[in-house]
Amino acid sequence: MSTSSATGTAPPEPDLTPNQLIQRAVELRPRLVEAQAEAEERTYYSPEMHKAFDDAGFYRLFIPRRYGGYEFDVPTFVRVLLELARGCVSTAWCMGLASGHALQVGSYFGERTQREVFGEGDFRAASVASPSVIAKRSTNGWVLNGTVGYCSGVPYSTHFMGQALPEGVPPDEAEGQMLLYVAPRSEWTMLDDWGDTLGLRGSGSHSIRFTDGRLPRHYVLERTSMVDVDVSDGTPGLTLHGNPVYCGRSLGVFTLSLAAIMVGGGYNALDEYENQMRTRKTPLPPMVPRIEDGDFQRWYGAAFGKLATAEAALLRCADEHAELCERTANGGEPYSAEDEQRVGVIAREIMVQVWETVEQDLFRSVGASTIRAGTRFERLYRDLSMCACHRNTAYRDPLYRRLAQLHLGIDAS
Template sequence: MGKADLKTETLTAADETAPPDSEELIARARKLQPLLREEQQACEERGHPSRDVAKAIRDAGLFRILSPKRYGGYQMALPNFYAVIMEIARGCPSTGWWYALGAAHAVQVSSYLEKQGQDEVFAHGPDFCAPWSFNADRATALPVAGGYRVSGKWAYCSGAPHADFFMGGMSVPDMQGRTASRETSWIAPTLTVVVPRGQFEMLDDWGDFLGMRGSGSNSVVLQDVFVPDHMTIRMNHAATLFGETPGSRLHDGAALYGGLFNAFAEGSLAAMAAGTAMAAIDEYIQIMKTRTAGFSGRRRIDIEDYQRTLGLAIVMADTARAAAIRGAEIYMETSARSVADIAPFTNEAGVRLDGMYHMIEKLVAEVVESLLRTASSAASRNGQKLQRYWRDVTTLRSRRDQLDFRAAGIALEYLKAAGHLSSG
């Protein structure tokens, strides 16, 4: 299927007479895969998906999956969103990253903004794409009448190209507008400003990393932008939730909008990783079908050693996918109990889900490494898909946010919750 075919077959969200079900949305994402594979190299070179790709994803309704029904969105459960991410990433991991971290934050906007802010955000329509970064460089937010005057630079704003809004996080500023470092922001109350397109500048500074070169993780700059109070979110990532959030109250008790951010943040990337594992399997099968093994003259697809490697990769990828979907289900179940005043959504639950998502990424890295290692050195050449996927998952696991740096904190939360340690 080429670009012209895609344009004639894709049903735009605006043309729908009734909201699609999850299977239809997954099918739409799957239909994009030929285009995404065709665009992989260009996406890397550009640093982000093309306007045509972004439009195709938007026309398929995939940017309204998590938006509230009140505003014309589909308000689907989190597992359905993760399943769509997997299909996008199976076509192009960089595009999967860009999509996952652009579309996902509809949940936080719909959870933590009060009604006036949500009304303003979704006045632009139910399609929502916005990066959220806490990698602030000398951010200032000066309190003024009715809001803040904000300046600063934020790095790693994945989803910024083609975004509708930018979400800039920082520690809560003092009366002079000064904010603390990012390291402090994860344990202290934070302020996030939600800024519409046209009021932020995206820098052309992405693409020189080992992998995920096409993820559109550019920096964003704000220059003395006024942000009204109703377009800000105050939160503590590690604070236990119990009871209604602004979003669950506004959207009829919806569990989707009642959870902790630290239980959510990594899940979209875990889903992207699971899709990348399947992309690597697809490419490995193609190599097995088209290449022979040494002097035997036999195709690799007929040789047990390659079949064994493939079988192990399939099982590991299936496990990664199942864990990502189950993590999304746990998020929904825990949030529902919290919103209904049955049991709190604790920080312990949040960090354990976060750790689970990181473990998925570790499993996927093992899948891709095993396939690249056994596919022959030719698969490691520049421009080869398996090499690209290996670079992508290596970059995914090389971030500051990784399980090795968080495991001790997970253990502490578990021990405190089980009564083995004091809460201090």
């Protein structure tokens, strides 16, 4: 993988490798398991865990090296998220959706914007694609007003990346007129409105409010949808950093990040199922340890095999995204909307398969006493059910249709 040769702020550990970063996520899993209930009560992970993530380098994974980041790739990112979710699904969701959007900023915004928002590498940005903010053009840029919900990862975010509609744009023209912006924390306020959902209560998915938030022109990209950026002519990030990681499309990567959290959460549930097998007996005579019972072995094996299949699909899909970026950067066939939909459809199927595996093979046989309020498996069931009903999976059928239209050359209008 080529990287930027420009000098700038060096990352804290210039020789850190992707495998070392992934191993740090593995080593944090016991702490994450122990802190699950506390994170849920707080609605996001603790300042101590935040420092551990910062020290580990997770937030710098996608930040370009010239700005103090590690400039790693999507396959590394999904493996880190998987391992963190194997400790706590809510925490992985909160951390992943705050750290992952450095990839879009590093890809689509110009050098001046990147230099100012990344600084020396202290950057985290929650993001929501729905344009619920109204932007009014000013002498020096834009003024934003409105409230954005479900800003996962916002408690520790230094910025917010979102979509806005210019003032006065009719609803039927909204799709082609959206603004993509990155806003410093000084321009918005986080609301205390998260924690009453069925699951993901520790994901830090609070709302934020803009009240005359002011952004300079170069913090806003006009007529740009973050989930449909044409990269066929390259990107500012590719030109600036010389790294193919910054010339990809983004919707598939977002879906892959959710799929990674789901796979890690599935293994989290499998780990707890194994704990129950090793410590409890079967409910009916002959009362034998569950670990020795053929039915529990079969249920465990079925879930293990299906989760391993989902993990294999996840890692291959992440590699495919990286290959598409490489092909585009090298002047080959550009990363197309069809390519992006294909990556997203595969990742979405992973999410569905994990949920069905946990619900059908583990939840139905783990036992009612294991899912009392506050237990590990009860929390996992709630968290994974929320992941499964996320807006991304809700669009499963329409996006099947969209993939077919793109592949078959059918006019979507």
